[in-house]
Amino acid sequence: MVSRVIPVDEFDLVIFGGTGDLARRKILPGLFRRYLAGQMPRGSRIIGAARTEMDDAGYREMVSEAVAEFGGPEKADATGLADFLAALRYVAIDATGDGGWSDLAALMRDGVVRAFYFSVAPSLFGDLAERLHTYGIADRNSRIVVEKPFGRDLASAKALNDTLAAHFNEGQIYRIDHYLGKETVQNLMAVRFGNVLFEPLWNSHYVDHIQITVAETVGVGGRGAYYDKSGAMRDMVQNHLMQLLCLIAMEPPSVFGADEVRDEKLKVIRALQPVESHHIVRGQYDANGDTPSFRADVENPRSFTESFIAMKVNVSNWRWADTPFYLRTGKKMKGRASEIAVVFKDLGHSIFEGDTARHRNILAIRLQPNEGIDLQVTIKEPGPGGMRLIDVPLDMTFADALGDDAEPATDAYERLIMDVIRGNQTLFMRGDEVEAAWAWTDPLINGWEARNDVPKLYDQGSAGPEDAMMLMHRDGRRWRDVKA
Numbered sequence: 001m002v003s004r005v006i007p008v009d010e011f012d013l014v015i016f017g018g019t020g021d022l023a024r025r026k027i028l029p030g031l032f033r034r035y036l037a038g039q040m041p042r043g044s045r046i047i048g049a050a051r052t053e054m055d056d057a058g059y060r061e062m063v064s065e066a067v068a069e070f071g072g073p074e075k076a077d078a079t080g081l082a083d084f085l086a087a088l089r090y091v092a093i094d095a096t097g098d099g100g101w102s103d104l105a106a107l108m109r110d111g112v113v114r115a116f117y118f119s120v121a122p123s124l125f126g127d128l129a130e131r132l133h134t135y136g137i138a139d140r141n142s143r144i145v146v147e148k149p150f151g152r153d154l155a156s157a158k159a160l161n162d163t164l165a166a167h168f169n170e171g172q173i174y175r176i177d178h179y180l181g182k183e184t185v186q187n188l189m190a191v192r193f194g195n196v197l198f199e200p201l202w203n204s205h206y207v208d209h210i211q212i213t214v215a216e217t218v219g220v221g222g223r224g225a226y227y228d229k230s231g232a233m234r235d236m237v238q239n240h241l242m243q244l245l246c247l248i249a250m251e252p253p254s255v256f257g258a259d260e261v262r263d264e265k266l267k268v269i270r271a272l273q274p275v276e277s278h279h280i281v282r283g284q285y286d287a288n289g290d291t292p293s294f295r296a297d298v299e300n301p302r303s304f305t306e307s308f309i310a311m312k313v314n315v316s317n318w319r320w321a322d323t324p325f326y327l328r329t330g331k332k333m334k335g336r337a338s339e340i341a342v343v344f345k346d347l348g349h350s351i352f353e354g355d356t357a358r359h360r361n362i363l364a365i366r367l368q369p370n371e372g373i374d375l376q377v378t379i380k381e382p383g384p385g386g387m388r389l390i391d392v393p394l395d396m397t398f399a400d401a402l403g404d405d406a407e408p409a410t411d412a413y414e415r416l417i418m419d420v421i422r423g424n425q426t427l428f429m430r431g432d433e434v435e436a437a438w439a440w441t442d443p444l445i446n447g448w449e450a451r452n453d454v455p456k457l458y459d460q461g462s463a464g465p466e467d468a469m470m471l472m473h474r475d476g477r478r479w480r481d482v483k484a
């Protein structure tokens with residue numbers, strides 16, 4: 001295999017919250033994989049920062065354990081790991097106080113890219129941004145990476161944007177949505193804009209509807225308190241599903257550049273119509289024998305928060321008039337599957353005698369599992385006995401198609417962190433996009449809160465509440481199966 005790893009400039013990456021769950025599960029194992037891939041230039045350093053008192057050796061031990069627990073097959077590379085650990089430093093720092101900041105300032109070097117990953121609670125973003133400037137740690141070329149949730153409504157998102165804008169310009173702020181770092185999501189753009197086949201059909205003349213599903217089998221886990229205040233709309237739709245919708249619906253940008261792509265996504269968000277209440281179905285998973293219900297999981301017997309949501313969304317522009325987008329996401333569903341399905345219209349008339357089925361082409365973009373793209377096409381059923389038609393998938397599972405030429409799987413986080421070092425913002429959300437998304441979301445949430453809307457119960461391991469099926473059935477359509 002010829003390596004296609006593109007080198008980046010030498011960097012110092014400071015991870016605030018470098019001892020936390022996200023750092024240990026995703027960021028640090030991801031950086032280790034990039035190191036092994038040869039993408040971390042010699043001399044680059046990763047500096048963990050959190051309040052816990054620890055020295056460099058202690059931090060290296062913690063990271064080594066994190067790689068052992070969360071790293072992929074690469075964790076067996078002992079020599080590589082030892083070299084990677086040598087690039088780690090640690091500073092005990094308090095985001096809200098003065099302790100440790102001079103130590104961090106003393107560690108920073110000139111002439112290398114400086115990136116600061118805010119892997120801490122959003123309430124600390126302002127403190128970090130301010131102190132990075134007070135202590136002269138951030139220069140004009142520095143980048144900051146901020147994690148979701150970016151606000152819980154328009155007002156808080158605006159406040160957060162203002163806080164960051166007081167110290168950094170928009171070109172320095174990388175708002176991460178790891179869905180945008182997924183290989184298939186980027187492939188969606190390659191397939192759409194790199195082939196002559198699809199773009200002419202990519203509109204309401206040929207597309208009947210689009211389904212976006214993000215189904216999880218897990219419940220709220222240990223995040224009950226957070227999730228009860230958030231729910232599926234804030235946690236998944238406002239960011240991840242909205243971003244996927246934008247990539248499907250946007251007009252082709254003139255070039256694949258950060259502002260060009262984000263300008264087009266913003267236009268889509270602004271073209272989203274308000275959703276009528278009967279086009280939204282909210283659900284909560286019920287208890288199942290000894291397995292607790294959502295309300296028990298979030299320890300709130302009166303919770304009205306949704307663990308599932310399905311909705312019919314219209315984009316009011318020329319391209320998508322009359323082509324609805326159906327979105328659905330939920331926890332404790334029957335399969336862990338994320339996909340976007342572009343369902344084309346049927347032919348209207350079949351020339352084949354006796355053929356009464358409605359044959360439809362479907363372009364299904366699978367985000368997980370088995371990242372890949374299926375194109376459902378209609379062919380003749382093999383064998384004698386006349387012209388019988390069947391629908392079959394043309395499967396483009398990337399790992400199969402590329403064979404030995406496939407790069408080892410890269411996690412969305414590692415890909416996005418390398419984009420930060422490169423200074424490429426294409427796959428990050430811009431401040432105005434986030435605000436526009438909340439401006440669309442807020443009235444929907446306020447609407448069901450004002451109505452005291454009670455989520456419908458659904459069985460664990462199901463496809464969600466019955467009403468979600470009805471949302472489609474009423475329109476003569478049906479959800480694709482969420483495979484286990």
Ligand code: NAP
Nearest residue numbers: 017018019020021022050051052094095119120121147148
């Ligand atoms: P976490 O496990 O609670 O870790 C928080 C980190 O922040 C710890 O390293 C903690 O270390 C540090 N910290 C807390 N207060 C601090 C202070 N005053 N000064 C300096 N450091 C401080 O949280 P997490 O799950 O890693 O999440 C981090 C961020 O990522 C959050 O915004 C979260 O919403 C977001 N996120 C997480 C995930 C995930 O899968 N975990 C996914 C998406 C987004 P000390 O206690 O030692 O200070």
